[in-house]
Amino acid sequence: MPPAQPDAPAPSDVPAPSDASGRPQGPTSLPAAALSTGAVARRLGVSPTTLRSWERRYAIGPARREDGRHRRWTPADIGRLELMCRLTAQGVPPSEAARAALDAAAGGSGEARPATVTPGGSAALPLGEVRAECRGLARAAVRLDAPAVEHLLDTALAELGPVVAWEEVIAPTLHAVGRKWASAGERYVEVEHLLSWHVSGALRRMRPAPRRYEVPPVLLACAPLEQHSLAVEALAAALGERGLPVLMFGPALPAEALREAVRRTGPRAVVLWAQSTATADHALARAVAGIEWGPHGARGHSVLLAAGPGWGPGVSGPRVERLFGLRSGLVVIERITSAPAPRATAAGPATPDACGS
Template sequence: MPPGAPEEPPGPPLPAAALSTGAVARRLGVSPTTLRSWERRYAIGPARRESGRHRRWTPADIARLELMCRFTAQGVPPSEAARAALDAAAGGSGVVRPVTVTPGGPTALPLGEVRAECRGLARAAVRLDAPAVEHLLDTALAQLGPVMAWEEVIAPTLHAVGRKWASAGERYVEVEHLLSWHVSGALRRPRPAPRRYEAPPVLLACAPGEQHSLPIEALAAALGERGLPVLMLGPALPAEALREAVRRTGPRAAVLWAQSGTTAEHALARAVAGIAWGPHGARGHSALLLAGPGWGAATSGPRLERLFGLRSGLAVIERLVSAPDPRASGAGPAAPGACGS
């Protein structure tokens, strides 16, 4: 304050329930960066600050944010969500204009008929609005679960970005990278449910040379939600590393993802399916489940099965993991269940 300037009269004392930005972020399930971004861009911050410019959010401030979070989770752009939340707090209707849920223009992604949450995620990705992308992904996973969030929100947006990129040369590559990075992080954030089965983990890996790992990251999140043990080995796993991991862990099932026909190594798949593990006299084999469009529709070979889709793949894996362990009963290796779509 400049010398000689009159002092501002002290404001009313803050309510005892006023919270810091970090506490509000934890309560709403968003990042503190997102809250600060909303405050800076849309003037939906706290009504006042304490000395030292520390933000303190009152129950009324938090109620506005909760309403904004509800709107953005429905696919409403943050700017319109903030306007509606502020309008409702001032006694207005808080109605969002219908035009905001139907994006268009030259930068819009080709989505077709999709959920509103998918449209909101696409808009945020095209704007390169990282805090909004993070918030929308976390909200979709929390409210819909990994399977529905992947099938109805995340995958359609990723496919739309890919189509936009393919039709626009080198444009929109940055959108794909931003979205992929945040999808990967969001899929790993939810804490797995307590383990339901005392069984070796399901091994998940991409074929050698395959860098597209998001689909099996979604599978890992869905397995974790069901309390199924998972060992994720990620993209482009070398062939010998895959074979060694199967020998060392003895999984009931191993999933090998290939996005492209150039990375789908059928000879490797047959070799991995033939690996025997365990002590002599109690040897076992893993069911090798081939996932991704790179493998084609038909596969052949002992203990080789094809997965079609996340939901049906989960059912196959759960059936394999829940089957009696042949090592405990002395029986021969169990045959894998059919892997249908």
């Protein structure tokens, strides 16, 4: 799916002609470009409600409006807002940040206040070339603007779907926070925690589609020592969107609890997530793949899908497969769930022919 483009700028009017004395005739021209409130909100990483609140409280709204039409923000208007956002991200109260941004725009004394602010702000996350939604989410997270983070996440998931939203908006922002945290010592841990909390909540708020067909569930869990579960939460949301039943057990599921859950539910596939080599339990993966369940004579087994960078290239074993990424992982899981259920025979367990990575 191609990246969504921001709202198209409003075309500028043709400059009014002049008479012989040089005075303009007719209406004066409008600014060359103007964005809607929604487009500006996405760009800055704030909610439209926040922009309207700032306009009412601090008079930092568009310098010009057209009668009977929505607000249109020019580059100069957006520049004031960007400066205000950078200042609030550094802890400046909104009222003071608004005054400084307005003074700077007017060439007043307020320009000296943000003189130490570098383009993008010293708190800006290292994002590179990303979607506008990603940049807005990063700005909101750095400001610790929880309502804006929640709004931007819900909007991205609703408009883009869980796969694109995860791969092109959420994951790049999480990775950027991690890089910033790694380079800044203990700083930005609060940003990571706030963002992770709201990502988890937004993914769980997604309503699953009706089941397409009755199949055993896909069991999702993290390895016993693994505390990071956002990736499997994104997988749960994506499977739910496709109408596939999911059993989510979240982070740090004890080994025996995982084995017991497999025996009791008979899942078609078990996804076991490990983010680091320290949490990847290869012996557990092979043991879960070897579990058989069901009545004698009609026993079945699950396919163990090792997901996450912690497993490395060496994970292997009968009925153990590797998942690489959300999008390709969905293809593997859908293929497994659409195939006939694998059954163990007297000659030994059958390996399903629908696996792959």
